[in-house]
Amino acid sequence: MSKVKAAVFASGTGSNFQAMLETDLACDVVLLVCDKPGAAVLDRAAERGVPTFVFDPKSFASREDYEAEIIEKLHEAGVTWIFLAGYMRIAGATLLQAFEEKIINIHPSLLPAFPGKDAIEQAHDAGVEKTGVTVHYIDEGIDTGPIIAQESVDIFPSDTIDALRTRLQQLEHNLYPQVINQLILK
Ligand code: GAR
Numbered sequence: 001m002s003k004v005k006a007a008v009f010a011s012g013t014g015s016n017f018q019a020m021l022e023t024d025l026a027c028d029v030v031l032l033v034c035d036k037p038g039a040a041v042l043d044r045a046a047e048r049g050v051p052t053f054v055f056d057p058k059s060f061a062s063r064e065d066y067e068a069e070i071i072e073k074l075h076e077a078g079v080t081w082i083f084l085a086g087y088m089r090i091a092g093a094t095l096l097q098a099f100e101e102k103i104i105n106i107h108p109s110l111l112p113a114f115p116g117k118d119a120i121e122q123a124h125d126a127g128v129e130k131t132g133v134t135v136h137y138i139d140e141g142i143d144t145g146p147i148i149a150q151e152s153v154d155i156f157p158s159d160t161i162d163a164l165r166t167r168l169q170q171l172e173h174n175l176y177p178q179v180i181n182q183l184i185l186k
Contacts, residue, residue, distance in 0.1 A: 004184055007031040007079045009087035014041025016085035016106060019173035021048055026184040031077045033070055035089055051077070057089070067094040074099075083180060084138065088117065091138055104183070106176050107134050107143045108168045110150055115143035120168060124161050131155055131164070133171045135179045149179045 006027040008017050011034065020029060021044075032045040032052045045052050053073045060066040071094065074082070084091075084105040091103060109119040111134040114126070123131035132152035139145040153167050 003028045004080050005030045005078045006081040006083060006180075007033055007074055007077065009033045009035075009082060009084045010039070010041040011036045011088045012039055012041060012086045014039070014044045014086070015169060016172055016176055017041050018044050018048075020083070020085070020177055020180070021050070023177035025177055026181040027081060031073065031079060033073070033087075035087070041086075063090075063092045064094050067092055071095065071098045081180075081184065083176070085176070090140065090142060093140065096138070096140065101137060103138050104148065104179070105136055105138045105143065105145070106172055107136070108132075108165075108172065109143075110134060110152060111136060111143055111147060115141075119143075120165050121161055124155065124159065124164055129155055131168070133168060133175055135176060148183070149175060151175055 004027045006029050008020065008029055010017050010032065017032065029050055032050050034042055034052060034054045035057055037054050037056055042052055042054065055066055057066055080102060082099055082103040107119060109123055110132040114122040130152045132150055134147055135149045136147045137145045151171055153171060155164060
């Protein structure tokens with residue numbers, strides 16, 4: 001039986017994208033959608049032969065317009081699930097309605113604490129003793145929507161932001177593929 005088809009949306013480095021491809025995923029990643037021409041994640045996709053759709057939001061009149069084009073590409077590729085992995089852009093109603101309850105995100109904090117950019121720095125600077133990783137369904141907010149899974153890590157007084165980032169990334173790279181498989185095989 002053929003696997004369900006998924007797309008990954010990413011804007012940056014793509015370490016989560018790579019971790020997914022290196023895991024025994026219950027779906028095929030058939031498309032990478034990227035809103036940053038030149039992002040490092042595109043090199044990772046090229047190395048692994050994953051087709052990409054790259055767009056520059058500035059060249060569209062509105063979010064509705066670029067999301068309509070993304071949806072066309074997703075349908076052409078037969079995609080039924082979307083995994084956001086460092087996609088630093090809010091999803092609008094156009095995309096949310098086309099893929100209802102099929103878009104999930106990973107975020108490096110224990111949401112609802114520290115949403116948005118620089119979540120690792122925010123937790124580190126706030127002096128909290130724990131932070132972590134959250135996987136959640138998305139809605140129209142910034143890192144909001146029903147939580148599916150969370151795992152925490154301690155922040156040690158001696159931790160640098162880089163050391164904390166490394167631990168959180170390891171957690172992300174294990175947790176995200178696990179949660180994806182649970183959702184797909186459910
Ligand atoms: C990841 O830590 C992800 O959780 C975060 O961006 C990073 C992307 O890293 N996402 C957010 O902050 C969403 N608000 P990667 O490009 O190496 O996968």
